[in-house]
Each structure stands twice: as structure tokens, then as C-alpha cells.
Amino acid sequence: MPEGSFAAWSRDRLALACRGAVECGDVWQLEPGVYVAATAGPCAEVLHRSQDFPKPSSPLFPPLKRAISELTPEEHAHARAARMRGLRTRAVAARIGEIAPGTARFADQWPTGRDVEILPVVRPVLAEIGVRYLFSEDAPTLLPFAWQLFVARELLVRPSRWVRPRWVPTSARRFRTRQQIAFTDALRPIVRRRRSSGRLGDDVLGQMLRPSPRYGILSEGAVLDTLPGITVATFETPSRAAGLILLHLARYPQAADRVAAEAALLPADPAATTSTHLDSLHYTQALVREVLRLQPPSWLLTRRAPRQTRLADYTIDAGSTVLICPYTAHRDARQHPEPDRFRPERWLDSPAKPGVFLAFGTGPHGCEGAALAMAMLTLLTAQTARRYHLSEPLGPEPGYQLTTFEGLATPGLHLRATVRG
Numbered sequence: 001m002p003e004g005s006f007a008a009w010s011r012d013r014l015a016l017a018c019r020g021a022v023e024c025g026d027v028w029q030l031e032p033g034v035y036v037a038a039t040a041g042p043c044a045e046v047l048h049r050s051q052d053f054p055k056p057s058s059p060l061f062p063p064l065k066r067a068i069s070e071l072t073p074e075e076h077a078h079a080r081a082a083r084m085r086g087l088r089t090r091a092v093a094a095r096i097g098e099i100a101p102g103t104a105r106f107a108d109q110w111p112t113g114r115d116v117e118i119l120p121v122v123r124p125v126l127a128e129i130g131v132r133y134l135f136s137e138d139a140p141t142l143l144p145f146a147w148q149l150f151v152a153r154e155l156l157v158r159p160s161r162w163v164r165p166r167w168v169p170t171s172a173r174r175f176r177t178r179q180q181i182a183f184t185d186a187l188r189p190i191v192r193r194r195r196s197s198g199r200l201g202d203d204v205l206g207q208m209l210r211p212s213p214r215y216g217i218l219s220e221g222a223v224l225d226t227l228p229g230i231t232v233a234t235f236e237t238p239s240r241a242a243g244l245i246l247l248h249l250a251r252y253p254q255a256a257d258r259v260a261a262e263a264a265l266l267p268a269d270p271a272a273t274t275s276t277h278l279d280s281l282h283y284t285q286a287l288v289r290e291v292l293r294l295q296p297p298s299w300l301l302t303r304r305a306p307r308q309t310r311l312a313d314y315t316i317d318a319g320s321t322v323l324i325c326p327y328t329a330h331r332d333a334r335q336h337p338e339p340d341r342f343r344p345e346r347w348l349d350s351p352a353k354p355g356v357f358l359a360f361g362t363g364p365h366g367c368e369g370a371a372l373a374m375a376m377l378t379l380l381t382a383q384t385a386r387r388y389h390l391s392e393p394l395g396p397e398p399g400y401q402l403t404t405f406e407g408l409a410t411p412g413l414h415l416r417a418t419v420r421g
């Protein structure tokens with residue numbers, strides 16, 4: 001345990017995470033009953049051993065009805081696969097032409113010649129793309145409700161001096177429940193209309209409504225309970241990632257030039273973009289990956305140990321919390337030479353070994369939206385660099401903070417776009 005760790009943790013969590021990894025190694029103890037898996041091996045091990053280290057249920061959008069809680073682990077896995085079919089790599093690849101116009105619009109509409117605050121601009125754009133990806137022609141109905149879910153989430157995760165038990169109905173939790181009910185009430189008639197008409201649709205909702213070979217038909221409750229979380233996921237973390245990526249385009253102009261050169265090969269009509277175009281953006285994808293390596297938006301994941309178990313050289317007591325830290329795992333020189341250097345080329349030189357890139361987690365709870373996120377972020381990066389040079393505001397201070405409370409984010413980040421000559 002590094003000295004004075006808990007107070008240091010409250011002050012600067014990233015700094016202490018790095019210190020813990022350097023001073024104590026693969027696994028270290030933050031305080032009694034709280035362990036940190038700091039390098040790729042133990043991180044991946046915890047994420048894969050989901051029986052020993054189950055994921056706590058998300059406090060953000062708990063099911064309104066306990067529609068899928070009585071299943072065996074195997075049925076759970078089949079039900080999860082059935083719910084997530086529309087997010088698989090192949091499903092995303094087939095719909096690149098629907099994603100690209102939104103990212104191109106973002107670039108087209110960026111006000112040039114002045115400093116612009118990034119997160120408030122990029123978030124609605126990604127929300128529109130994400131909600132459209134999930135619900136196609138029903139997206140305009142659901143978008144305002146999706147936005148309110150996001151507002152509710154922001155209120156819930158705001159840092160507070162008081163941690164209240166989950167059952168206490170704080171105003172933020174009551175607001176969350178009201179927004180969840182409102183979203184579900186808007187979605188229910190859409191689900192019923194699609195089911196009764198037989199026109200299920202080819203979007204994520206349509207894929208959920210189709211019977212799956214292993215699980216059969218998902219109940220209406222399971223569909224309605226799943227979608228609030230997924231809907232917010234389509235734009236919340238991707239917006240934070242986009243802020244970090246655009247900041248790197250501004251800081252590394254040569255890398256941005258290389259992205260721009262690659263992006264010049266994209267079709268003039270964004271709707272004509274295909275997965276082949278996307279796959280040809282090798283350097284852009286490497287740049288996105290490199291930003292996610294250095295600044296993984298989900299930099300700290302949580303698991304519990306209900307029973308005593310072993311991890312590396314530690315005995316983890318029953319009831320402990322285990323924190324998984326992709327941020328420090330990605331800074332391990334054994335896996336990533338010169339780990340602190342921003343070097344997108346590293347992803348072109350040699351493909352990553354499985355389990356060393358943890359920005360999207362891994363194992364049974366790994367990110368279901370990784371393919372969609374990579375498509376949105378790669379296209380947004382390419383379209384932006386194709387049109388503009390980005391720069392940070394002049395001045396002694398960066399103007400934004402790197403916050404760590406609910407993932408890494410850059411609130412207050414401003415950038416200026418200048419049209420490329």
C-alpha cells in the first residue's frame with residue numbers, strides 16, 4: 001500500500017494509480033478491502049473471472065421490472081447476445097453509410113476562426129448518430145427522451161461529499177427514475193407497433209425483437225429495461241473520447257496531417273462511405289486507439305469479490321472491492337514500449353496481443369459497442385482533420401480540467417478550427 005494512499009487518492013486519483021503501479025507492482029492495496037489490478041495480466045484475469053469477481057449492477061439505470069434477473073448464467077449470456085446483435089462488428093459494418101453523414105455534418109458545421117467548447121458541440125451530434133443507429137426512423141421521437149436520460153445520469157454521477165445508500169430516494173435518483181419511465185413510455189408503443197405489424201426493422205431495436213436461435217423471443221420487459229443504458233452508452237463515453245481525440249489532433253499537427261491525407265480518399269458523399277473505406281483508414285484508426293490507450297475514458301472499472309479468492313500474490317478477502325485500472329495497464333513498458341509517448345504508429349507496426357488493450361474492457365462484460373464507437377470516432381476524426389487544422393487557445397493555462405470522477409473527461413476544453421489551405 002503506498003504511504004498515505006487514501007488521502008492521496010482523494011486528491012489525485014491518476015497520480016496515485018501510477019504511483020501504486022510503480023511502487024507496488026501488478027496488484028496493490030488502496031486500503032483494507034480495496035485492491036487495484038494495475039497491469040494487463042491481472043486486469044484481464046479479473047475481467048474474465050466473472051464468477052469470482054462479478055460486476056456490480058449498474059446504479060445508473062436499474063431495471064424498472066426485474067425481467068431478466070432469474071436466469072442461469074448460460075441463459076444470461078444467450079439473452080445478452082440476443083439483445084446486442086445489432087451492435088456486432090458485422091452489423092455495424094453494414095451501416096457505415098448511415099453513420100458517416102452525421103460525423104461529416106459535425107465537421108461541416110464547426111464554427112471556424114474562434115475557440116469553441118468541444119463537449120457541448122460533439123455530444124448532441126453523437127447522440128443523434130447513436131440514437132438513429134438504435135432506432136432508425138423512430139429516432140426523432142426518442143431523441144429528446146434519450147437526452148433527458150443523459151441529463152439524469154450527469155446529475156447522478158456528480159461528485160458529492162455524501163455517499164447515500166442506494167435505497168435513499170435522493171432528488172437525482174427520483175429524476176432518473178422519472179426519465180427512465182418517460183423513455184420507456186415513449187419506447188413501448190414503438191415496440192408494440194413493430195411487433196404487431198411484423199415490420200421489426202433492421203436497426204438495433206429490430207434485431208432485439210427478432211427471435212434468437214439460442215434464446216428465443218426477448219420479453220417486452222427485457223427489451224425496455226435494456227435500452228435506456230445502451231441509448232446513453234451510444235454517445236456518453238464516445239463524446240468524452242472524441243474530446244480527447246480532437247485535443248490530440250490539435251497537439252500533434254503532423255499526425256493530424258497524416259489523418260487528413262488518408263481522409264482525402266473518403267467519398268465526397270458521406271452516405272456512400274462503406275466499411276471498406278473505413279477499413280482503409282489505418283492510421284486514423286491507430287490514432288484513435290492510441291488516444292484510447294493513453295487516456296482510456298473508462299480508466300477504472302469495479303468488481304466485487306463475494307468469496308475469498310486469489311489474485312496474483314494476494315488473498316482477496318470476501319466482500320472486497322477490486323478496481324481494474326486500464327490507465328496504468330496501458331502504461332506498462334513491457335507491453336507498450338515508451339508507454340508515455342503518443343505514437344499511433346505502434347498499432348501499425350504490430351497488432352496488439354489479446355488482453356493488453358483494455359479501453360473497451362474484456363471478458364463477459366466487455367464493451368458491446370466497441371465496433372460502433374470505433375466507427376463513429378474514426379469517421380469523426382477523419383472528417384474533421386480533412387477540413388481543419390485544430391489548435392488550443394493561446395494562454396498559459398489549458399482552460400480545461402482532466403476529470404476522473406466518472407471516467408476521464410475534459411470539461412471546459414476549447415479548440416479552434418482553421419480551414420486547411
Ligand code: HEM
Nearest residue numbers: 233234237238241298301359360361365366367368369373
Ligand atoms: C469510446 C467509447 C467507449 C468506451 C471507451 C467504452 C468502454 C467500455 C468498457 C471499458 C466497458 C466494460 C465495463 C466493465 O467491464 O465494467 C464497456 C461496457 C459496455 N459498453 Fe462501452 N464503451 C464505449 C462505447 C460504447 C458504445 C457506443 C456502446 C453502444 C451501445 C457501448 C455499450 C456498452 C455496453 C452495453 C456495455 C456493458 C457490457 C456489460 O456489462 O455486460 N459502449 N464499455
